[in-house]
Amino acid sequence: MSDYTTGIKELDDAVGGIRKGSNIMLIGPPMSGKEAILNHIMYYGAAVNENAVITVTTRESATHILEWFKEHNLDLPLPRIGIIDCVTKTLGGVAAENESIKIASSPVDLTGIGVKISQFFEEFFMKKNTQKIQLHINSLSTILMYSNIQTVFRFLHVFTGRIKAAGALGIYVIESGMHDEQAVATLKQLFDGMIEIKSQEDKNFIRMVGISQKPTPWFEYEIEGHNIKILRGN
Amino acid sequence: MVETGIPKLDEFLGGGIPRGKSLVYYSQPGVEGEIFGLQTVYGTLKNGGTCVFVASSTIPDIIKGQFKEFGWDVDSFKDKLFFVDSYNPLIGAPSNEKYIVSNPDKIEYFHKTIMDIIKELPPSTIVFGSLSTIMDLCGEKETIEAVRTWNKMAMLYNHVIIYNFTAWPYSNETLNLIKGDIFNSVISIGGIAERFIFGQYFGILKSDWADIPRKSMLFRVLRPGGIKIFIPKILVTGPFDAGKSTFVHALSTRAISVDRLGTTIAMDHGHVDYKGFSADIFGTPGQERFDPIIKLLSGESMGVFLIVDSTNPSDFVRAKHMLDITKSYGLPYVIVANKQDLPGALTPEEIRRQFHLPADVPIVPAIAKDKIGVFEAFEALIDKITGGI
Numbered sequence: 001m002s003d004y005t006t007g008i009k010e011l012d013d014a015v016g017g018i019r020k021g022s023n024i025m026l027i028g029p030p031m032s033g034k035e036a037i038l039n040h041i042m043y044y045g046a047a048v049n050e051n052a053v054i055t056v057t058t059r060e061s062a063t064h065i066l067e068w069f070k071e072h073n074l075d076l077p078l079p080r081i082g083i084i085d086c087v088t089k090t091l092g093g094v095a096a097e098n099e100s101i102k103i104a105s106s107p108v109d110l111t112g113i114g115v116k117i118s119q120f121f122e123e124f125f126m127k128k129n130t131q132k133i134q135l136h137i138n139s140l141s142t143i144l145m146y147s148n149i150q151t152v153f154r155f156l157h158v159f160t161g162r163i164k165a166a167g168a169l170g171i172y173v174i175e176s177g178m179h180d181e182q183a184v185a186t187l188k189q190l191f192d193g194m195i196e197i198k199s200q201e202d203k204n205f206i207r208m209v210g211i212s213q214k215p216t217p218w219f220e221y222e223i224e225g226h227n228i229k230i231l232r233g234n
Numbered sequence: 235m236v237e238t239g240i241p242k243l244d245e246f247l248g249g250g251i252p253r254g255k256s257l258v259y260y261s262q263p264g265v266e267g268e269i270f271g272l273q274t275v276y277g278t279l280k281n282g283g284t285c286v287f288v289a290s291s292t293i294p295d296i297i298k299g300q301f302k303e304f305g306w307d308v309d310s311f312k313d314k315l316f317f318v319d320s321y322n323p324l325i326g327a328p329s330n331e332k333y334i335v336s337n338p339d340k341i342e343y344f345h346k347t348i349m350d351i352i353k354e355l356p357p358s359t360i361v362f363g364s365l366s367t368i369m370d371l372c373g374e375k376e377t378i379e380a381v382r383t384w385n386k387m388a389m390l391y392n393h394v395i396i397y398n399f400t401a402w403p404y405s406n407e408t409l410n411l412i413k414g415d416i417f418n419s420v421i422s423i424g425g426i427a428e429r430f431i432f433g434q435y436f437g438i439l440k441s442d443w444a445d446i447p448r449k450s451m452l453f454r455v456l457r458p459g460g461i462k463i464f465i466p467k468i469l470v471t472g473p474f475d476a477g478k479s480t481f482v483h484a485l486s487t488r489a490i491s492v493d494r495l496g497t498t499i500a501m502d503h504g505h506v507d508y509k510g511f512s513a514d515i516f517g518t519p520g521q522e523r524f525d526p527i528i529k530l531l532s533g534e535s536m537g538v539f540l541i542v543d544s545t546n547p548s549d550f551v552r553a554k555h556m557l558d559i560t561k562s563y564g565l566p567y568v569i570v571a572n573k574q575d576l577p578g579a580l581t582p583e584e585i586r587r588q589f590h591l592p593a594d595v596p597i598v599p600a601i602a603k604d605k606i607g608v609f610e611a612f613e614a615l616i617d618k619i620t621g622g623i
Contacts, residue, residue: 089292089296089299090292090293090296090325105291105292105296105297105300106291106292106293106296106321108291108292108321108324108367109291109292109364109367110291110367110400110402111261111263111267111268111291111364111366111367111398111400112268112291112292114263114264114400115264115265115266115268117264118264118265118425146324146325147370147371148370148371150370151370151402154402154403154404155263155402157402157403158263158264158402158403162264
């Protein structure tokens, strides 16, 4: 019996679901659709599996993320959504917190981001009695632009530990090719597995590593609206 | 003395922080420790002091916005509050502040700016928004050496110097130094965690100018309002018609009762906000058939008020029984001798005799309908819960 799923059927079937307490790196090149994949996992987690989903966003504003779902006619269950917006304030935008949005002061303010994550965890567990929680961080690459690898490692060390203790699922996005290999290798120690994406000759492929005994095959995929359509396994 | 402005903390520290001293707010990741630094800035300004805030993890304008969220108007202290901007230079943006750190990943640049401030400004409260961010950018050893110098210089120039520090998993050496001999005082801010953090507390780990009480205070952060000491639940119980609902309403800033034909059949619920303390108050119905509710609520409470009708000794047996139920949970309690305005009301001492209560149990005379005695009773119970500090 699996604890968490991605909602991409072929992948879920191949690994048999993801154990609770897992921390997973989502790594892929720019423009390969990581955003859409993460949004898909978020929607599937919240709307279909009825989990709570906490998303830390360092790239798009919270409003922008919610609009994406509206544009794709997806009805996101807001009481089970928590977005931590690290963008709006530093851009000088007007940022109002509400039940599903909290505002952090900047991507450098890891202390503040940590506080907001803890607050959402408390709200989901205590007030809303939701036991299964996903934490998505999009992306570690932005955080790494402002902080060094040791700092990010310490931050992740704390929060991957909390994910384990809470029996939650953590997904952390990293741009491949943006950081030196040693940095990525350092961070990998903290993760139980990864969702890996590669682009070859205008085609995109996805696989999961470390979740099941062997890596899954590479699945070629296309993004159709909000759907991740698997073309064939090879 | 510079007051921190945080309820109970100034009292614990013997009135506040003496000039020339250094203090660190040492927070576990995920708890709202940074508010302590902000509240201390506002506490200083309100008392006419001068303040410097070192903004290292976000721009000064956002810090100003945070003050506003707490309802603290810092605009009116413009010429008393200075910012050190080390964030805009980090992201390559221009800064309007007088004090900037042009190279925030080099400790020498921090050092120069901080030393200028220490020498230029009159005795001030210097607050570092996030020492951990500086340490992350400039290195652990380098930052600690600089902090030692700043603390020494602050002492010579009569400043108070305060740091917010998030205890990420740095090396043990670094964490032990910070908890150890670098600062005159260490305030530890932590979370009560099971699978997640559901309560926050602070306590004093170290202070070289005051005898420190071995107590931790639960707190919540209110916007507006800032840090409030927090007592999760207080139970109000007592026989039928003793005035429990009246008491809950008199004490609460907001309250509701679920009742029928003028008597409470489910419960009263209120919230108190008084002298830096926040508490949720639950009143139980008086009739015996509701005793299971008292048991249920006692398990989650931290203290009990027993309300008695001072004119009605025939109910004291029942009152005593209700008290026994809650006492079995080991809860601190205070007796409220209500209806003192009515003829024939017994004095607290007469009630103590009839109840065979030891002398250290507070019995507070009250007229709940006129709000007389209710806040005295509240303070007496808080003292019992916190051990009278």
